[in-house]
Amino acid sequence: MATRIRWLGSALGACVIIAAVNIVASANAVGATATPIKHVVVIFQENESFDHYFATYPAALNPPNEPPFWAQPNTPSVNGIRGGLLTTNTNGFNPFRLDRSQAATCDQDHDYTPEQQAFDSGLMDKFPEFTGTGSTASSPCPDYGYGQNLVMGYYDGNTVTALWNYANHFAMNDNFFGTTFGPSTVGAINLISGQTNGASPANQSGDTVQGTIIGDPQPTGDACTTRDNAKMVTGKNIGDLLNAKRISWGFFQGGFDLTITNPDGSTGCNRTHTSTVTGTKKTDYIPHHQPFQYYASTANLNHTRPTSVAAIGGSDAANHQYDIHDFFDALARGNFPAVSILKAPGYQDGHPGYSDPLDEQNFVVSTINTLQKSPEWNSTVVFIAWDDSDGWYDHQMGPILSQSDTTADALTGQSSCGQRATTPAQGRCGYGPRQPLLVISPYAKANFVDHSVGDQSSIIRFIEDNWSLGRIGNGSFDAIAGSLHNMFNFSNASNNRLCLDPSTGEPTGCY
DSSP states (O other): OOOOOOOOSSHHHHHHHHHHHHHHHHHTOOOOOSSSOOEEEEEEEOOOOHHHHHTTTTOOOOOTTSOOOOOOTTOOOOSOOOTHHHHSOTTSSOOEEOOGGGOOOOOOOOOHHHHHHHHGGGTOOOHHHHTOOOOOSSSOOOOTTOGGGGGGEEOOTTTSHHHHHHHHHSEEESSEEOSSSSOHHHHHHHHHTSOOBOEESSOBTTTEETTEEOSOOBOTTOTTOOSOBOEEOSSOOHHHHHHHTTOOEEEEETTOOTTOBOTTSOBGGGOEEEOTTTOOEEESOOGGGOGGGGSTTTOOTTOOOOSOGGGTTSSSTTTTEEEHHHHHHHHHTTOOOSEEEEEOOGGGSOOBTTBOHHHHHHHHHHHHHHHHTSTTGGGEEEEEEESOOTTOOOSOOOOOOBOBOSTTOOSSBTTBBSSOOOSSOOSOOBSOSBOOEEEESTTBOTTEEEOOOEEHHHHHHHHHHHTTOOOOOTTOGGGTOOOOGGGBOTTOOOOOOOEEOTTTOOEEOOO
């Protein structure tokens, strides 16, 4: 890559040249890999349970005037909702289909304790009582007359059309779980470290318990932090491991660049978009969705800009933390980081209450269409995952591999998640709720449903194993995470590409 550098004719000038060359070299570093995958992209969305998006897959209702979904022949079934779960559900209210016209919904309760209470020792029968949320006079939202029973609703392939089409052509897992119970911050940190313990202050109502994050505190010192906060002060994350091997990487989040003015005139930390589906104005950047800001080693608290597009992915003042536009800028310039985690601007991240499946689809499809047209597609994998379940009903409980007995636990009784925990880190009851996981890649098995047990830290494990990074340690769940390799066929790459219409989710040509 050509780089213009002005010669200063001094030792200082030589240092400038060397520094610039090192930044570019670091930014382009992909390193030796254990598989043909040279680029991992994680599209990390918000707040969906597996049943909320895939309850009846691959059978969609296909009413008139909605994008249809017709499964390919021999499409495998999933562990979804059928039989008595649909007609005589033990929650006391049967699951029901939400129409495409009902894409905007109330946000459900997805806190650490209520989610455990909804699970009711594995009976999975207390969702309306503990996580269901409907419209109230003080907090009006679209519940379509269902009230707290809205939590039992699900979409099919006429609304989450793109996701169903991806599943039908690539690989999906129906046994993938949140690493622990809890909301967005918990899921985001589990994605990058598999370890939510080590926070300060140790006990903060609703946010931390015994040094473990269980809520949505904002990162201390972030220029956009607005409320109570807690800072991760110990341990490593996947960024630290990548840095040690000089592998290029970045976390790309909508709204992170504070120098931009949006079309609506908003700028800085207050950059906003208004969804045409929900009618809600939402800030693009949401601090507690940015997990690397909780670690001193990987934080960019002042949102410092990268020194150049060529430096994106490398080690400069931006410290691997960028805006979402930086990802597409770098990709267009041929500077594709080895590992990229993408977070949509708020209105497109899928979070009920201010976002929705249709705005989410627009972001996901536009991103994957762009990637499939890039020269590096034949060595790329895209993981589509979510940070938590939003409390939406899901009938399948995962294995409890981490027990806990803090005052916030309630899975198997008051202050109880299984038997008394033997590990020193408490407040990590898990696995938590089941969530979708999609793998899109030329090496993904086609029209395949994997039933292997995995969790959010399984994505860390894939990255660690692909680049021989080792494990994070210090109690990280990456040590026990299930492998995702069964979703791939690394011995036989296909030319499988599936470009979709961002609005309808229906197939189009990859032009």
